[in-house]
Amino acid sequence: MDYDILIVGSGPAGQHAAWQAARMGKKAAIIERKPGLGGAGLQTGTIPSKALREAAYLASRTGTHGMREAASKARHGILAEAVRRKDVVISQQESVILKRLLKSGVALIPGEASFVDAHTLEVMDLHGGSSRRLTAQVIVLATGSRPRRPSDIPFDKQTVLDSTSILNLKRLPKSLLVVGGGVIACEFVSIFAALGVEVSIVDSHEQLLAYLSEDVVGVLADSFDNMGVELHMKEKVVAIRKEEGRILTLLESGKKLYSETVLYALGREPNSQNLNTAKAGLALDQGWIAVNEHFQSSIPHIYAVGDLIGWPALASTAMEQGRTAVLHAFGKKGQSMPENLPMAIYAIPEISWVGKTEKQARKENINYVVGRGYYKESARGQIIGDANGLVKLIVDSQSHKLIGAHIVGEHASELIHTGQLLMHFGGTVHDLVANVFNYPTLAECYKLAALDCLAHLHQQPH
Numbered sequence: 001m002d003y004d005i006l007i008v009g010s011g012p013a014g015q016h017a018a019w020q021a022a023r024m025g026k027k028a029a030i031i032e033r034k035p036g037l038g039g040a041g042l043q044t045g046t047i048p049s050k051a052l053r054e055a056a057y058l059a060s061r062t063g064t065h066g067m068r069e070a071a072s073k074a075r076h077g078i079l080a081e082a083v084r085r086k087d088v089v090i091s092q093q094e095s096v097i098l099k100r101l102l103k104s105g106v107a108l109i110p111g112e113a114s115f116v117d118a119h120t121l122e123v124m125d126l127h128g129g130s131s132r133r134l135t136a137q138v139i140v141l142a143t144g145s146r147p148r149r150p151s152d153i154p155f156d157k158q159t160v161l162d163s164t165s166i167l168n169l170k171r172l173p174k175s176l177l178v179v180g181g182g183v184i185a186c187e188f189v190s191i192f193a194a195l196g197v198e199v200s201i202v203d204s205h206e207q208l209l210a211y212l213s214e215d216v217v218g219v220l221a222d223s224f225d226n227m228g229v230e231l232h233m234k235e236k237v238v239a240i241r242k243e244e245g246r247i248l249t250l251l252e253s254g255k256k257l258y259s260e261t262v263l264y265a266l267g268r269e270p271n272s273q274n275l276n277t278a279k280a281g282l283a284l285d286q287g288w289i290a291v292n293e294h295f296q297s298s299i300p301h302i303y304a305v306g307d308l309i310g311w312p313a314l315a316s317t318a319m320e321q322g323r324t325a326v327l328h329a330f331g332k333k334g335q336s337m338p339e340n341l342p343m344a345i346y347a348i349p350e351i352s353w354v355g356k357t358e359k360q361a362r363k364e365n366i367n368y369v370v371g372r373g374y375y376k377e378s379a380r381g382q383i384i385g386d387a388n389g390l391v392k393l394i395v396d397s398q399s400h401k402l403i404g405a406h407i408v409g410e411h412a413s414e415l416i417h418t419g420q421l422l423m424h425f426g427g428t429v430h431d432l433v434a435n436v437f438n439y440p441t442l443a444e445c446y447k448l449a450a451l452d453c454l455a456h457l458h459q460q461p462h
């Protein structure tokens with residue numbers, strides 16, 4: 001065999017699989033078809049969108065009405081600066097990843113991989129046209145996903161956009177209509193509304209981010225309202241057409257919406273079409289690869305990780321899946337993914353959560369109480385001027401253990417890890433009350449929420 005392990009794809013899943021294999025002393029290589037390393041995680045998804053969000057957020061904090069009142073020249077300048085900063089972050093992060101992989105001894109092989117048989121990959125050089133065959137004891141598929149682009153939507157990278165092409169806009173449009181009320185939609189609505197673009201959303205659900213609770217999403221909806229975002233809820237898009245320099249979005253209800261640009265953000269599709277999985281005896285499930293809890297496919301030495309296996313389809317979980325798969329492949333059998341995965345939506349404001357929602361707790365017949373700690377009650381919340389932030393805890397009434405934490409407000413994505421670790425170690429609401437938090441901090445809201453939980457627990461019949 002040429003390698004102990006061949007990994008297809010250099011996104012977060014592939015990188016962390018390769019790094020783990022190298023740390024175990026294995027001869028490892030990553031095959032990547034794109035010129036840049038890092039996949040959607042670094043090049044077209046997570047990092048560029050977060051870098052743009054940061055720039056837009058900072059810009060929106062200047063003046064009472066943020067960027068909406070700024071002259072259009074200033075706003076275009078801010079987009080140019082935001083895009084420049086995003087590109088700098090990508091190249092810096094790419095060099096960190098490259099150094100880490102090369103220092104660990106991971107080989108980087110350019111080209112597109114496809115199966116010849118269950119242990120052999122053909123690697124096609126997409127520029128030169130030449131190819132070579134490589135064999136390995138273990139193969140990890142980490143080829144990720146791409147935006148879902150139905151054929152009847154006239155995508156053109158300039159006016160009808162997906163989450164990749166919107167990152168490369170050269171000038172700010174006057175208006176943007178976002179189709180979808182999911183994560184990508186809420187993040188880009190935040191970015192463009194903060195930059196002063198007239199933004200509207202169409203979503204088929206009654207509420208944005210329909211799986212989250214109303215009180216948490218309500219804070220986001222208020223922020224969107226303040227930024228002038230127009231919501232078209234419980235509406236379905238039936239057609240998108242280009243019409244004389246503008247885009248017409250036609251809704252099932254008969255409404256016609258016109259905008260300069262449209263972002264279509266209705267989910268993603270797996271990158272499996274060129275892998276030739278049938279040659280390895282591997283069946284696809286609508287393009288996705290089914291795996292067991294160790295990330296093994298139906299062929300035991302072929303693993304699949306990251307977006308290619310579907311939910312939760314996050315860079316954060318992809319990294320750990322890559323690591324866990326490699327540990328299993330080389331004999332460390334006790335590894336599994338943690339039960340409670342933190343989630344974060346980098347909207348303005350951020351939303352982050354871990355564990356159960358109230359809806360899930362009710363479905364599982366768990367008796368629970370809810371406690372809330374508001375940012376405005378903490379000195380730090382006042383100092384940073386976030387009056388709407390909220391830490392919401394869900395606590396099991398019998399065991400007093402934390403079963404869910406939901407945060408909306410500044411730094412929610414960082415703050416959530418306190419709740420996550422408490423849940424991991426089976427901690428109770430009393431652990432939060434009995435601990436000292438730095439002062440002034442937003443983390444104190446955990447203690448405020450925990451005290452609120454205690455008050456509700458005391459009110460419950462024994």
Ligand SMILES: Cc1cc2nc3c(=O)[nH]c(=O)nc-3n(C[C@H](O)[C@H](O)[C@H](O)COP(=O)(O)OP(=O)(O)OC[C@H]3O[C@@H](n4cnc5c(N)ncnc54)[C@H](O)[C@@H]3O)c2cc1C
Nearest residue numbers: 009011013033039040041045113144306307313314315316
């Ligand atoms: C706009 C946006 C924002 C996001 N924000 C976040 C966030 O804030 N936090 C978060 O955790 N997640 C976020 N995500 C999700 C995250 O980007 C993905 O979950 C993550 O990148 C998946 O990692 P992966 O390694 O599975 O695949 P990818 O990152 O997609 O990488 C796959 C790689 O495989 C390569 N490849 C594919 N086929 C082949 C082949 N046959 N041969 C060789 N190479 C191949 C591709 O070129 C690509 O480089 C976001 C996604 C998007 C689109």
Ligand SMILES: NC(=O)c1ccc[n+]([C@@H]2O[C@H](COP(=O)([O-])OP(=O)(O)OC[C@H]3O[C@@H](n4cnc5c(N)ncnc54)[C@H](O)[C@@H]3O)[C@@H](O)[C@H]2O)c1
Nearest residue numbers: 180181182183184185265266267268312313314344345346
């Ligand atoms: N902060 C983050 O972690 C982050 C940010 C952006 C993207 N992502 C990842 O990217 C993925 C894709 O994001 P997204 O916003 O496109 O997906 P999403 O699943 O969050 O939202 C998509 C929305 O479109 C609807 N939808 C999906 N497929 C549809 C279809 N065929 N027809 C009609 N409606 C449909 C869904 O009901 C949902 O409301 C996410 O699942 C997530 O894993 C993560």
